[in-house]
Amino acid sequence: xxxxxxxxxENVVLVGIITKEQNEEKSEEYLDELEFLTYTAxxxxxxxxxxxxxxxxxxxxxxxxxxxxxxSFIVDKSVKTVIFDDELNPAQLRNIEKLLDCKVxxxxxxxxxxxxxxxxxxxxxxxxxxxxxxxxxxRLTRMWTHLERQKGGIGLRGPGETEIETDRRIIRxxxxxxxxxxxKIDRQMAVQRKNxxxxxxxxxxxxxxxxxxxxxxxxxxxxxxxxxxxxxxxDTTVRKVVIRNIPFLLTDTVGFIRKLPxxxxxxxxxxxxxxxxxxxxxxxxDISHSNFEDHIESVNKIISEITPEGESSNQPTIMIFxxxxxxxxxxxxxxxxxxxxSKDHYTLDDWKKSWYAKMExxxxxxxxxxxxxxxxxxxxxxxxxxxxxxxxxxxxxxxYQEYEDYN
Numbered sequence: 001x002x003x004x005x006x007x008x009x010e011n012v013v014l015v016g017i018i019t020k021e022q023n024e025e026k027s028e029e030y031l032d033e034l035e036f037l038t039y040t041a042x043x044x045x046x047x048x049x050x051x052x053x054x055x056x057x058x059x060x061x062x063x064x065x066x067x068x069x070x071x072s073f074i075v076d077k078s079v080k081t082v083i084f085d086d087e088l089n090p091a092q093l094r095n096i097e098k099l100l101d102c103k104v105x106x107x108x109x110x111x112x113x114x115x116x117x118x119x120x121x122x123x124x125x126x127x128x129x130x131x132x133x134x135x136x137x138x139r140l141t142r143m144w145t146h147l148e149r150q151k152g153g154i155g156l157r158g159p160g161e162t163e164i165e166t167d168r169r170i171i172r173x174x175x176x177x178x179x180x181x182x183x184k185i186d187r188q189m190a191v192q193r194k195n196x197x198x199x200x201x202x203x204x205x206x207x208x209x210x211x212x213x214x215x216x217x218x219x220x221x222x223x224x225x226x227x228x229x230x231x232x233x234x235d236t237t238v239r240k241v242v243i244r245n246i247p248f249l250l251t252d253t254v255g256f257i258r259k260l261p262x263x264x265x266x267x268x269x270x271x272x273x274x275x276x277x278x279x280x281x282x283x284x285x286d287i288s289h290s291n292f293e294d295h296i297e298s299v300n301k302i303i304s305e306i307t308p309e310g311e312s313s314n315q316p317t318i319m320i321f322x323x324x325x326x327x328x329x330x331x332x333x334x335x336x337x338x339x340x341x342s343k344d345h346y347t348l349d350d351w352k353k354s355w356y357a358k359m360e361x362x363x364x365x366x367x368x369x370x371x372x373x374x375x376x377x378x379x380x381x382x383x384x385x386x387x388x389x390x391x392x393x394x395x396x397x398x399x400y401q402e403y404e405d406y407n
Contacts, residue, residue, distance in 0.1 A: 208255030
């Protein structure tokens with residue numbers, strides 16, 4: 001029996017490049033991520049095109065020969081959407097659309113589209129709309145290709161503005177309005193954070209789709225939306241959690257991603273105030289992903305970007321290595337004397353030794369989905385929260401009595 005295909009799913013072609021800064025392995029990994037983003041947005045990838053270049057073509061991103069190859073394929077297979085793995089400038093976008101005669105998106109546009117789909121609250125929708133307007137403003141020219149410039153001549157001279165100038169003004173006014181709206185909501189949220197009093201605040205951070213929401217659901221016994229897609233949740237969720245008689249506030253934040261559009265970083269800075277103002281960070285990592293160390297680096301980079309200039313992010317951090325049930329490593333045969341052992345061959349015990357030494361034991365390996373090692377996780381969180389709690393409430397020794405008895 002043939003499975004009925006969803007008519008709403010778009011066939012999509014992906015395009016990436018290999019450069020000195022981005023080797024073949026890295027390019028393949030980025031395209032894997034772009035394919036997952038496409039799937040999240042509701043598309044299905046039917047073909048990938050990759051070209052080796054010293055640097056992107058300033059006019060069409062890839063070479064004319066490769067572009068002809070892409071055009072032949074999309075015409076033959078009736079593909080209407082092509083997505084590029086990097087941000088295209090307005091001229092590149094316009095030139096490629098003219099040559100391919102189809103819908104052309106870049107990575108930034110795709111991520112913004114997913115954010116627009118996933119935003120649930122008024123606050124998240126406003127943030128996404130602001131990012132979209134900031135992205136759209138310099139690219140308005142491609143949207144009015146059917147309009148000609150205002151013609152001169154008898155009766156048409158004098159003051160006035162073209163359609164595109166009118167639209168630019170509308171977009172600028174909208175950006176200004178959205179920023180004012182966000183500032184107002186930011187002030188309200190700042191008051192809410194103050195009203196939480198001196199309770200210890202813990203924030204879940206990490207790359208997108210590493211299991212933050214699943215972990216949040218397990219330890220707070222709540223029902224935060226969780227799904228095996230990128231950016232399953234955008235809205236910041238705060239829950240009160242109690243471990244061994246010590247209460248604290250746990251925040252689930254938006255996931256990060258490599259090549260995160262600058263517009264989104266700017267728009268979501270206020271949301272990430274929850275991260276900056278947290279007393280303790282729980283950095284969740286998907287250890288089953290082959291490049292999880294790159295993910296850690298990307299998250300740390302974004303955290304440094306949202307930290308005010310002149311300050312340093314010195315919050316205590318616990319590394320939570322999740323999805324140990326899905327971890328697999330390459331095995332070297334006993335009689336193989338040629339293959340050199342690399343990190344691909346590390347067992348979970350190897351990673352534990354490495355990260356325990358690096359983080360001075362401030363890490364734990366768990367499976368949130370299968371509830372493996374959660375007691376060890378809770379103990380680590382409790383110990384850190386307790387240190388902060390004691391400094392704020394030095395006379396509440398009775399809160400810790402249950403834990404001392406437990407030990």
